[in-house]
Amino acid sequence: MLALRDSTQYAHMTPAHPCDSDDPERRFRPLSPVETCVDTCGLARDSAPYFSQHNKRYGVLTMANGKQATARRLKMADRAQQLQDLHFPGMPEILLWHRNRHDGFITIPRTLPIVMQAVDAQSKGQPAGHTLFCLWARSPDHPVLSIENPSTFAAEAGFIGERAVDTWRRRMKKLRELHCIETKPGASGEFHYVLLHNPNAVMEWMHSVGLVRAELYSRFIERLADVGAFGEIEAVRQLWAQQQAAEAASAAAQTAATVPAAEADATAQANAAPEASAKVQIALPELGANL
Structure with missing residues (x-):
């Protein structure tokens, strides 16, 4: 959570960028935390450089590592x-249950409840958030798990009856569509092997394609800052930027290779045209002699 050290009267508002105003009374204003500062520096309001710059100037905004x-x-x-x-x-x-004294537990991201809300919002009528939680609850402290018996997972997700597994499979397809999981077929069917994606990365992807409400994403960013996990989002963004740069470089290389080839084809066609004309001219007298 964003911590205000000097006053709490602005706690309900979003911190404004230092470029916005030098007036202490205007350091905070109710704007979206993902709005980009276009006044001077162009920093995104949910980026670490934004928080760092604001903290250096005013000393009122902190983000836990x-x-x-x-x-x-x-x-x-x-x-x-x-x-x-x-x-x-x-x-x-x-x-009472204590993690240090009891067995049978799994480590999960503290942001998972918010991610589950975003998943449910994109699967109305067939909410898949609880199905995602059940996958995490069954994972062996590793992102890969094997599903030997789909009916067991379906029952834990709350589906019973003759079509329980079919209902569960539809939820799994939705999770795959939202990039929450990757799957490979095996002995038990389409979802025998499951790879769990980082829910924080999933949430950032959903936000990037417009699948998350601004209010929910704002709470997600605040929670990330509170648990010291905002660096994960920065790492994800950096990875995506590198991938886009690599794709752009590959496309440019293909274009550069295609243009000379096209020019060579055009030159070859141009050179072939006079030869074809000469052959026709030679063939006509021969044809006349034969007549």
Whole structure:
């Protein structure tokens, strides 16, 4: 989350870029966090350079990195224990679940609930967000999982009856369409092997093609900043830029190779035309003699 150190009266507003105004009362204004600053620097409002520049100038906006987020989580856990001792004293520990003391857990991105909302919004009538969560819950702390029994996954996703597996498969196709997963066929069918994509990268792709509401994407960016994972989005954008540059270079190389070939063909055709005409002229007297 974006942390305001000097005042909270603007906490409900989106931080404005330092290029917007020198007036302290106008440092924050209710604009979309993904709007690009066109006044001076052209930085996107959800980019790390934007946050960095704003923080250097005013010292009011901070974005947690990975180490800071870890330290904050430890402090939050200590505070939560104090709150438990205060509000829920005497609770038997056997009735509580702790990751460090119990087995049967999976590590998931903290942004997954927001990504699930975006997925559900794009699959109305057939919400696939819970199906995505069930895949993560079954993954072996690795992005690849094998589905030996689709009916088990269908049941955990909440589908029962004769057409449960068919319903589950439709949700899986939607997840694949939204780039949440990649699949390969195997013994159990079309979805035997599943590769889980980074939900943060999925959300950024959905945003890039206009499949996410601005309000939901804003909450996603704030949550990324809160958990220190904004660098993932920057890395994804950099990868896409490199891929686009490589595709552009490849297209330019193909164009450069095609033009000389076309010129060579035109030259060959031009050279062949007089030869063909000469052959016709030679053939006509021969034809007359034969007549």
